[in-house]
Amino acid sequence: MDPQAVIAKRIARELRSGMLVNLGIGIPTLVAGYAPPDVQVYFHSENGLIGTGAIPAEGMAHPTLTDAGGRPVTALPGASTFDSAISFGFMRGGHVDLTVLGGLQVDQSGHLANWMIPGKMVPGMGGAMDLATGAKRVIVAMQHTAKGQSKIVKSCTLPITSARPIDCVVTELAMIAFSNGQAVLTEIAPDVSVDDVIAATEADLVLSHDLHEMMI
Amino acid sequence: MDPQAVIAKRIARELRSGMLVNLGIGIPTLVAGYAPPDVQVYFHSENGLIGTGAIPAEGMAHPTLTDAGGRPVTALPGASTFDSAISFGFMRGGHVDLTVLGGLQVDQSGHLANWMIPGKMVPGMGGAMDLATGAKRVIVAMQHTAKGQSKIVKSCTLPITSARPIDCVVTELAMIAFSNGQAVLTEIAPDVSVDDVIAATEADLVLSHDLHEMMI
């Protein structure tokens, strides 16, 4: 299976009806497509929309109904729109139940770095810092390695996004949870061994008592 | 003329079309009734209304359209309603052009005391502190004396409402402006002498170069 699909499918299993969920750009966006049909979540777009629906059918888009990337979306029944102060009040105030963010690095105490590469890429943090700091639960969706290097490191070398640790990271190899400053390997992807994960990971991993294969 | 009417009529002459005006309870409320017919101001009610109109005709009141005292009002064409955070944003942010407040004491550097009498009356400050601190211009409407005692004092003995000086006070005897820590007598009511005002005032008064009779 496509690595991004593995990640998105696994995270989609964390969705529960009634949750308010914010998906970042990249792999996180794919999660919406794998939501179980019986699970109804609210998707929050940081530009001021709750109840974000699918991309509109041809000819039915409108320039004033967009996602946080400026692309046309639809609004589900019961959707609401609001200003940016309220939108970030939702994030910072802990009203967003779950955010799924992309990552450049995650370190073993759960720090996420995803907003800049000094001297190379300085796009700005946008809403990432508020989400990483304020959402009730933060899951990072990213590939395990980049150019052969582990993205799950002992200590972030890139500037971090928040001092608050994320809850877990899901890669195409594993699901790793963070608690008490430890990185705990909780699930491994099908056809992946624990040794494979350890070999691909710079951070020190603790094996969960309940370590099991990822259901996707 | 009734002392309260003198005060309200004089203050009404300060109204200009387009101004956003908040009137406190008591004498300030009377100011609306003396607004010149060609002057269109917006009245702001702190409970979340701009465009407050007159008391509704019998049978046309509604429990969800009220002034800050909970009494039914009407909404003029172009009125708007909003939450209390916005309402006080208008005050604190300097968007209210003029507020007229009642007073217990005003001192010669322009401090207003109007929210409590220790040990006797502790109703709470409500919106008075925000108005006195944030409105662009603050006029106090009150009678000159109470029980024979001057209410315009050298230094407030009652707890003050704001460290920010008011712009002026209008009484049935005089209009007194405050600038640079001085109380400047700018107008005297008809049939009142400067000596009458000085005799009725505890504060030291400076006479304005432009001292003249109040037009009401």
Place this chain on the structure above:
Amino acid sequence: MKTVPLADAVAMIPDGARIVVGGFLSVGTPERLMDEIVRQEKRDLTLIANDTARPGVGVGKLVDARCLRHVIVSHIGTNPETQRQMLADEITVELVPQGTLIERIRAGGYGLGGVLTPTGVGTLVEEGKQKIEIDGRPYLLETALKADFALVHAFLADYLGNLAYALTARNYNPIVAMSGETVIATAEHIVPVGVIAPDHVVTPAPLVDYIVANG
């Protein structure tokens, strides 16, 4: 979301809870929740609200029925019973300037630690507070307020929990709805999902935990 019966909604509130209630002199206050709190004889509640209304209406009913131990409000001038209980040491009262109170409630709901306001500087209100100068101007640091339960009243609710308010009955309600751990709403009308246009929703559905069934 399904609506819940009034009694069940109020049964969730334990004695000693901290509640924040919408309304301004009882306009926009969830009266049925007030009546039910009185009927269930809740005790030792802390109330955060604009005022204590008048005896017999709005949160004034909670004062009458001795449900409260502490109130955080901007004034009590309209309710002589609150003043009597305060002077008799039956309740404690914390008076907060109205614009500061609504910002403190907002800060609680918006995840802010507090705000800097010029209101109250140089007055009794500054006692015990940190004063911070910005660009040469002094401000008081006013900290966030949160509550266990937020009780709000809307004009329209839909079955997901979206709320819209009517005129001056809006007042504290949208801010209050952000800052309760659990949010319970009553509404004049409960309408099908989709009936309130997205631009006219004031409180988005995910904030509201329970809608109280009507009649």
Place this chain on the structure above:
Amino acid sequence: MKTVPLADAVAMIPDGARIVVGGFLSVGTPERLMDEIVRQEKRDLTLIANDTARPGVGVGKLVDARCLRHVIVSHIGTNPETQRQMLADEITVELVPQGTLIERIRAGGYGLGGVLTPTGVGTLVEEGKQKIEIDGRPYLLETALKADFALVHAFLADYLGNLAYALTARNYNPIVAMSGETVIATAEHIVPVGVIAPDHVVTPAPLVDYIVANG
């Protein structure tokens, strides 16, 4: 209020002014004001906005035309020209977390000195800022932002200046409209006074100084 011609509205903005502009990646940005600022060749403006959009749209037009000297935004990732000018030292860029940026603009308009936010604590964002602990939790003190001119775009305006916005084109606009010394608005439709219901007005009329006449 009478509407003003587009050219007259923009002529009020001097070179070097500080402007705050509504919109999110150009959605909800007053495009006609952007075009006219470019046409009048304004220079050395400071821009406060969510982002710098993309070349050719929204505030991106101001970047293209070299109208800006300093920008305060939450990201520039969508506009390579902003990044090029920044690296070439033609403009300076201050990056602010989005939730902090909107609260700083709001604080400016609401008369607050600033807010305490947990966002940015322990990151590069905290550099040079006061850190304040409340109940054992650290917050950054983020100060208010104000501007000489606020430029907003509404869906509906009436002739008094009441504004209502459409869907996600609302975004920064209502907050921006509070925080400019002078507020200039464009609208898709300018309607008679009284047509926008009081509950549906988002920006009350007294905030708006000028409505730009349509076509």
